[in-house]
Amino acid sequence: EAQVTQNPRYLITVTGKKLTVTCSQNMNHEYMSWYRQDPGLGLRQIYYSMNVEVTDKGDVPEGYKVSRKEKRNFPLILESPSPNQTSLYFCASSLAQGSEQYFGPGTRLTVT
Amino acid sequence: GEDVEQSLFLSVREGDSSVINCTYTDSSSTYLYWYKQEPGAGLQLLTYIFSNMDMKQDQRLTVLLNKKDKHLSLRIADTQTGDSAIYFCAETNTGFQKLVFGTGTRLLVSP
Numbered sequence: 001e002a003q004v005t006q007n008p009r010y011l012i013t014v015t016g017k018k019l020t021v022t023c024s025q026n027m028n029h030e031y032m033s034w035y036r037q038d039p040g041l042g043l044r045q046i047y048y049s050m051n052v053e054v055t056d057k058g059d060v061p062e063g064y065k066v067s068r069k070e071k072r073n074f075p076l077i078l079e080s081p082s083p084n085q086t087s088l089y090f091c092a093s094s095l096a097q098g099s100e101q102y103f104g105p106g107t108r109l110t111v112t
Numbered sequence: 113g114e115d116v117e118q119s120l121f122l123s124v125r126e127g128d129s130s131v132i133n134c135t136y137t138d139s140s141s142t143y144l145y146w147y148k149q150e151p152g153a154g155l156q157l158l159t160y161i162f163s164n165m166d167m168k169q170d171q172r173l174t175v176l177l178n179k180k181d182k183h184l185s186l187r188i189a190d191t192q193t194g195d196s197a198i199y200f201c202a203e204t205n206t207g208f209q210k211l212v213f214g215t216g217t218r219l220l221v222s223p
Contacts, residue, residue: 043211092155103156105152
């Protein structure tokens with residue numbers, strides 16, 4: 001089944017403790033992206049990647065890192081999480097920039 | 113920068129039509145999308161319209177685009193309780209560099 005998977009789905013952590021949210025797609029998509037969803041703000045793009053080893057900042061990249069060592073994986077790294085990073089995070093992938101994006105199920109992160 | 117706005121909430125009765133509205137500011141928008149988010153799930157693409165079109169119909173869904181006013185709407189005919197969800201409009205420009213999402217409209221369909 002074609003899908004985007006994220007892990008974990010739920011995470012509660014403390015300020016400053018490094019964490020990684022994994023994202024994997026099995027559709028051989030080139031383009032992958034991370035968004036955060038906050039009430040009243042919709043989805044905002046954090047980082048995106050057009051292909052392996054090619055990443056770029058979205059609208060709200062501060063406090064986040066990403067890597068794209070393999071085509072299928074696009075992990076989101078929070079080196080030192082803070083409470084303002086409490087949010088619902090979505091990974092998405094598409095065949096190319098501009099084509100339909102397929103979204104993962106989301107990761108709800110709480111930073112205390 | 114680009115901005116996409118939607119009203120936050122819409123309530124309709126089952127069987128009625130729903131109209132969800134969206135305005136955007138980017139005059140170079142090329143594609144405009146409607147996504148649906150059901151509780152606890154990711155976003156699912158419902159439909160999209162290219163900027164040189166005025167209307168697109170897909171079964172119960174009708175998308176209207178007024179490019180002059182930068183206004184996009186999604187009409188759902190014969191709305192069902194299963195249509196209750198959050199609906200996001202989004203736009204992308206010619207470079208397809210990113211999707212810019214609206215704030216989402218929560219549609220509540222009551223029996």
